[in-house]
Structure formats: C-alpha cells, structure tokens
Amino acid sequence: METNYETIVIGGGVVGSxxxxxxxxxxxxxxxxxxxxxxxxxxxxxxQAWVWVHNKTPSWYAEFSMYSAELYPYLSxxxxxxxxxxxxxxxxxxxxxxxEKAQKLAESYRKIGIKIKVLSREEVLEKEPYMxxxxxxxxxxxIDGNVNPFRLIDMYMRAAKRNGVRYSAYxxxxxxxxxxxxxxxxxxxxxxKCKNLILAGGTWSREIxxxxxxxxxxxxxxxxxxxxxxLKPFLNFTISGLRQANNGEVLMGYSMEEAGFNxxxxxxxxxxxxxxxxxxxxxxxxxxxxxxxxxxxxxxxxGFPILGKVPGHESLYVAATHSGVTLSPLIGTLITELITExxxxxxxxxxxxxxxx
Amino acid sequence: MKTxxxxxGGGPAGLSAAIExxxxxxxxxxxxxxxxxxxxxxxQTQEMRPLPSVYEPMRGFELANKLIEQIKDxxxxxxxxxxxxxxxxxxxxxxxxxxxxxxxxxxxxIVASGAAEKAVAFxxxxxxxxxxxxxxxxxxxxxxxxxxxxxxxxxxxxxxxETAMQLMAVGTRVKAIIEKQSEASAKEQEKVSELLRNGIPxxxxxxxxxxxxxxxxxxxxxxxxxxxxxxxxxxxxxxxGRMPILDVFYQLGCSFGFQEELGGWVPQYSNTxxxxxxxxxxxxxxxxxxxxxxxxxxxxxxxxxxxxxLQTISPAEANEMREALWKELGLLEYKEVYSGRVKHLENFxxxxxxxxxxx
Numbered sequence: 282m283e284t285n286y287e288t289i290v291i292g293g294g295v296v297g298s299x300x301x302x303x304x305x306x307x308x309x310x311x312x313x314x315x316x317x318x319x320x321x322x323x324x325x326x327x328x329q330a331w332v333w334v335h336n337k338t339p340s341w342y343a344e345f346s347m348y349s350a351e352l353y354p355y356l357s358x359x360x361x362x363x364x365x366x367x368x369x370x371x372x373x374x375x376x377x378x379x380x381e382k383a384q385k386l387a388e389s390y391r392k393i394g395i396k397i398k399v400l401s402r403e404e405v406l407e408k409e410p411y412m413x414x415x416x417x418x419x420x421x422x423x424i425d426g427n428v429n430p431f432r433l434i435d436m437y438m439r440a441a442k443r444n445g446v447r448y449s450a451y452x453x454x455x456x457x458x459x460x461x462x463x464x465x466x467x468x469x470x471x472x473x474k475c476k477n478l479i480l481a482g483g484t485w486s487r488e489i490x491x492x493x494x495x496x497x498x499x500x501x502x503x504x505x506x507x508x509x510x511x512l513k514p515f516l517n518f519t520i521s522g523l524r525q526a527n528n529g530e531v532l533m534g535y536s537m538e539e540a541g542f543n544x545x546x547x548x549x550x551x552x553x554x555x556x557x558x559x560x561x562x563x564x565x566x567x568x569x570x571x572x573x574x575x576x577x578x579x580x581x582x583x584g585f586p587i588l589g590k591v592p593g594h595e596s597l598y599v600a601a602t603h604s605g606v607t608l609s610p611l612i613g614t615l616i617t618e619l620i621t622e623x624x625x626x627x628x629x630x631x632x633x634x635x636x637x638x
Numbered sequence: 639m640k641t642x643x644x645x646x647g648g649g650p651a652g653l654s655a656a657i658e659x660x661x662x663x664x665x666x667x668x669x670x671x672x673x674x675x676x677x678x679x680x681x682q683t684q685e686m687r688p689l690p691s692v693y694e695p696m697r698g699f700e701l702a703n704k705l706i707e708q709i710k711d712x713x714x715x716x717x718x719x720x721x722x723x724x725x726x727x728x729x730x731x732x733x734x735x736x737x738x739x740x741x742x743x744x745x746x747x748i749v750a751s752g753a754a755e756k757a758v759a760f761x762x763x764x765x766x767x768x769x770x771x772x773x774x775x776x777x778x779x780x781x782x783x784x785x786x787x788x789x790x791x792x793x794x795x796x797x798x799x800e801t802a803m804q805l806m807a808v809g810t811r812v813k814a815i816i817e818k819q820s821e822a823s824a825k826e827q828e829k830v831s832e833l834l835r836n837g838i839p840x841x842x843x844x845x846x847x848x849x850x851x852x853x854x855x856x857x858x859x860x861x862x863x864x865x866x867x868x869x870x871x872x873x874x875x876x877x878x879g880r881m882p883i884l885d886v887f888y889q890l891g892c893s894f895g896f897q898e899e900l901g902g903w904v905p906q907y908s909n910t911x912x913x914x915x916x917x918x919x920x921x922x923x924x925x926x927x928x929x930x931x932x933x934x935x936x937x938x939x940x941x942x943x944x945x946x947x948l949q950t951i952s953p954a955e956a957n958e959m960r961e962a963l964w965k966e967l968g969l970l971e972y973k974e975v976y977s978g979r980v981k982h983l984e985n986f987x988x989x990x991x992x993x994x995x996x997x
Contacts, residue, residue, distance in 0.1 A: 547724065547726055552739065
C-alpha cells in the first residue's frame with residue numbers, strides 16, 4: 282500500500298468520510314482515510330440520524346445546521362440515494378405554558394430566515410394523527426428530516442473510492458509525528474506520510490489530539506435507542522424523540538448520559554425512553570420492542586462544533602462535532618474549501634479550536 | 639426485590655447451584671422462562687450417566703424431579719415464566735413476567751442460561767416437518783405428540799443417536815442417519831452399534847441436497863459420494879450441535895474467549911466459575927457444552943464459590959470442595975471438552991494472545 286499521501290483523514294465516520302468525499306471531488310492528489318475499526322461501527326452507525334435544524338440554540342448554530350440540511354438534496358443527487366427524507370420536524374409540548382417559550386424560539390429564528398411555526402393542538406393532531414391527544418402544541422419546521430446513516434456513509438465511501446480515495450480499516454493510529462513539514466502517521470498496519478492531516482476522530486478526538494500535543498476537548502455522551510418491530514407507516518414527521526424508518530421500524534430515544542465508551546444499554550433509560558415514546562404516541566404501547574442499542578456521541582465541551590485549522594500547527598485540521606449526520610455535507614464542503622483555497626465561503630472562526638484557549 | 643443469589647436459568651446447572659447456595663442459608667431466587675424447573679432434563683427419558691458420585695444413575699426427567707425436590711427444603715424462590723430482559727444502571731436485574739418489568743437486586747448472580755441448538759441449512763429447510771433433534775425429543779417426551787412416521791436424522795452425535803432410538807421406541811421409522819463426515823461423531827460407539835443392529839443405515843460423507851413437499855416435507859434427495867438417492871420422509875431431525883446462550887453475558891459486559899471444544903464463544907471464567915465481573919458467576923452449558931453430569935458439577939462449583947464469597951463457608955472449606963469437584967469433572971467429562979475448559983481457564987487467568995476478547 283502507498284505510504285505517501287497529500288492528505289490523511291483520521292476517522293472514517295460520517296464526518297471523516299464526508300470530508301474525504303468532498304475533498305475527492307475537487308482534488309486528485311492522494312487521500313487516505315484511516316479508521317480504528319470500520320466506518321459505521323461507532324457513533325455513525327448508532328444514531329437516529331436526524332437531519333435536524335430547529336430548536337438548536339443559539340440561532341447562529343441553527344443557521345449553520347440549516348445550511349447543511351439545504352445541501353442534502355444535492356448530495357443525494359451526487360452520491361446516490363441515501364434515503365434522505367425532508368419530513369419536517371415536530372417538537373411537541375404538553376403544557377400550555379411552553380407555548381410562550383416556543384413563540385420566543387420562533388421569533389429569534391425568523392430573524393435568520395428559519396421558519397418555525399408554533400402549532401396548536403388541532404394542527405399537531407391533523408399533521409400527526411397518532412400523536413397523544415393530550416398534546417398542547419408543537420414547534421414545526423419544514424426543513425428537518427432524516428437520512429439512512431448506513432447508506433449515507435456507504436455512499437460517501439463508494440463515491441470517494443471512485444474518486445481515488447484509499448481507505449484503511451481496522452487500522453488504529455498509534456502515533457503522530459511532525460517531521461520536515463510533513464506528518465508521519467504511525468498505525469497498526471504501517472506508517473504513512475502526508476502534507477495535510479485532518480483529525481476527524483469523533484468520540485476519540487481527545488486521544489488523537491493528545492498524540493500531537495493538541496487539546497481537543499471532546500467528551501463522550503451515551504444515547505440509548507429502542508427499535509420497534511416493523512409497523513405500517515403511520516408517523517409522517519421526524520418527531521424530536523422518535524421517527525419511523527423506511528422499513529417501518531420506529532426508532533425511539535433521546536437520552537444523554539456520561540458513560541465513557543461503555544456501550545451497554547440499561548433498563549432505567551430503556552424504561553424512560555419507552556415512557557417518553559408512549560407519552561408522545563400512545564399507540565406504541567402495543568408495539569413490540571425488538572432491540573435496544575446505545576451509541577456514544579461526541580460532545581465538544583461547549584456543545585458546538587470544533588472546525589478548521591488547528592492554531593499553531595501548519596496543515597493540521599480538526600473536525601469534531603455532535604450532530605455529525607446533520608452537519609457532514611457542510612463540514613465536508615467547508616474543510617475542502619479551507620484546504621484547497623485557504624478560506625471558507627461561510628465564516629467558521631466561531632468554531633475554531635482556539636476558543637478553548 | 640432483594641435476594642442474596644439470583645440464578646438465571648432453572649436447568650440442571652442452575653438447580654445444583656441453588657442447592658449449594660440455599661442449603662447454606664442463602665436467600666436464592668431462580669428466574670426461568672419456562673413453566674417448569676429442570677430445563678432440558680424434563681424431556682430426557684434416557685438414563686443419565688455418568689452422574690456425580692452423590693447421585694444414583696437415573697433418567698433425565700427423574701433427575702429433574704430429584705433436583706426440584708431437593709430445593710424445596712430451602713429458601714428458594716422460583717420465578718417461572720419470567721425472563722431477564724436487561725440490567726439497571728445500579729446492577730439490578732430487570733425481570734419481566736411479560737406484563738411488567740421489575741428490578742431484583744442480588745448480591746451475586748449465577749448465570750446458567752444453557753445452550754441453544756444450531757440448525758443445519760439446506761434448500762427448503764424451513765418446511766414443516768424439519769426440526770432440530772431437541773424439538774423432536776420435546777414433542778415425543780414432553781408433549782406426547784408423534785412428530786412424523788418416516789424420518790431421517792442429520793448428524794450422528796450422542797444426542798442424535800439417543801433421539802433416533804427414542805423415535806424408534808414411539809413407532810417412527812428411522813430410514814437413515816446422514817452424516818457429512820466419514821464416521822459417526824458419537825463418543826459412545828455402543829449407541830451407533832445398537833442402531834446398526836436395528837438395521838438403520840448410516841450414510842457417511844453425505845448430506846441433504848434438497849427437500850421437497852407440498853405444505854410439508856415429503857421427499858428428500860441425499861447427495862452421497864457416488865450417487866444421489868431419493869427417500870420419502872415426513873420428518874427430518876437435524877443436529878447442528880449446540881452453542882452457549884450468551885445474551886445475558888453481553889448485557890453484563892463480561893469478556894469472552896473462543897474455545898472450539900466448549901462450543902465457540904464462551905464467557906471467560908476462573909476455576910471458581912467467576913467471570914471477569916466479580917459479582918457474576920457462570921454454570922452449565924453456558925460455560926461450555928458438556929454432558930449432564932459435568933453440568934451438575936459446574937453448578938455445584940459455582941454455588942460453592944458464591945457461598946464462599948457471601949461468607950457462609952470458609953475459603954479453606956470451599957477450596958477443598960472445589961478441588962474434589964474439579965477432580966471429578968476431569969474424570970466425568972469427555973477428555974477434549976475438559977482440556978478445552980482448562981485451556982479456556984488458562985487463557986483468562988494468564989492471557990497469551992492479545993486482543994482475544996470481544997465484549
């Protein structure tokens with residue numbers, strides 16, 4: 282296997298593969314993606330995969346997410362069907378007192394051009410007839426949706442490989458050295474040299490940063506998800522907390538726990554999740570749960586993406602974020618711009634690693 | 639609910655662990671998903687031998703009844719038709735009666751989840767009339783239902799040979815034993831001889847090429863070394879071996895090692911039958927596929943180790959008993975299985991390979 286590359290991406294998840302694919306569109310020099318296990322075996326394969334904009338705060342972060350969501354239809358045209366569905370997103374509330382909060386959210390989003398409607402009880406039930414009739418209302422945004430994460434990453438990989446990107450899986454990076462203007466990346470399967478190095482290690486970002494003396498403050502957050510038996514299509518929207526997949530399974534869960542890299546499921550959270558799901562959609566009480574799984578999400582210390590050049594290190598880039606599925610087309614585009622042109626079409630200074638001091 | 643010892647699985651190993659712990663004054667809860675304790679013993683009509691020295695030779699279902707009888711004197715709470723569906727963050731087991739889920743907090747857990755049969759796939763193998771040998775045995779001995787009149791058996795393990803004899807005893811005609819290897823895999827050759835004496839042909843180096851039938855199996859093609867023959871049958875019993883049931887160990891986060899002789903992936907454990915989680919012990923087929931006598935011994939050892947941990951016997955006493963039981967296990971268990979077990983233990987206590995654990 283070739284050992285010299287123009288660019289190496291560490292991490293082949295939705296963020297790393299998104300970057301590799303977008304790079305490969307523009308740029309014919311060698312790109313190598315290294316993955317500790319196999320793309321989709323970690324965070325990217327254990328998610329509900331919402332492409333979610335609304336009720337992200339503050340509004341500038343929602344705006345950033347919106348730009349990414351806007352790229353999805355085009356992405357599907359380029360890399361193939363990733364089962365992207367712009368279903369619209371519903372965030373129900375059950376207390377009339379939450380309506381005011383929802384109005385305020387809608388207000389602040391209007392200024393940046395994201396349309397959020399605050400729906401009445403009747404409007405919610407008209408859109409989603411199986412929703413609990415006790416619902417008081419919901420915020421609704423038409424730009425939200427979901428995607429099949431396995432197809433998404435698989436299509437990214439296929440398209441990237443067609444464009445000449447190499448993947449090396451089950452290949453853990455053990456050491457990174459800087460020598461004479463190039464990076465030497467030592468892995469289980471050998472050492473590779475590159476000019477540009479992109480750290481897209483997701484939940485492992487902190488460990489990878491440490492190898493080159495860069496502090497990337499990303500923590501692990503566990504989410505547990507329940508999967509129902511395949512049911513006839515009955516949910517129309519991506520609801521904050523659950524969605525129905527193309528094969529009829531309902532994915533439920535919106536839990537967050539600090540559990541390091543422990544991917545166990547626990548009955549406390551499973552029961553809470555089931556209660557949440559039944560509260561939203563009472564009909565689910567009759568559904569059989571076929572499995573539960575957990576995923577470890579990457580969570581930067583302040584919750585916002587860490588993107589761009591690593592200050593003080595030439596040709597070293599970082600992309601570490603929560604909501605990788607939502608943001609991957611935009612992050613891929615922006616990092617590509619940064620590498621090929623030196624600047625980005627929308628400002629990302631706000632997301633620089635330098636904010637952590 | 640609180641208990642000293644939670645035993646998951648009420649088969650022979652779970653019951654013998656229950657006897658060892660409950661007889662020393664511990665409060666024991668057994669969870670089993672079926673409606674009767676005793677597990678697979680309940681449909682074994684053949685004589686179980688060899689058994690540990692404390693038991694007289696007896697038939698399988700008799701042994702089940704004997705074990706059930708023994709726990710009656712002690713503080714054992716059987717939760718039948720209950721299942722373990724997961725674990726809470728504080729380590730409590732989540733138990734369901736299929737309606738509600740409730741937690742049980744145990745000081746120690748012994749998992750004796752047993753083994754599952756593996757099927758042998760061939761074209762149309764999902765047709766009615768095609769089942770595992772265990773299923774056929776359950777139909778005959780527990781449900782008193784004749785699974786078919788004209789049968790073939792795929793596989794030639796001891797278990798398959800016993801099932802063939804039991805089928806014949808209830809009037810099913812066993813037309814052939816089909817074995818893909820060049821000789822019978824049964825360790826007790828006398829069973830093979832007895833079937834041969836009864837005129838049952840063994841087709842070696844052979845396998846089922848295809849099954850046919852309208853709504854259920856009626857005919858099969860058997861691929862033999864030089865020819866393909868067709869038989870009319872309404873029952874195919876297949877023996878694909880057994881593998882430990884591991885779900886609970888995954889949920890508990892136990893580590894595993896691969897040991898062919900024990901049935902594949904098996905949780906790792908030490909000579910006290912303690913897994914890498916100090917509150918979790920293992921017994922029975924889950925700790926490696928073996929014979930009934932050996933399964934009882936593993937349950938006894940696990941029970942003694944738990945009793946020791948909960949300080950109802952002294953370490954010295956426990957060691958002495960464990961040593962004797964291990965010695966008996968060495969005598970009673972098939973040699974390959976025992977040496978696989980010893981290797982499995984060594985891999986755990988002094989790992990030689992890197993990255994051999996999955997979890």
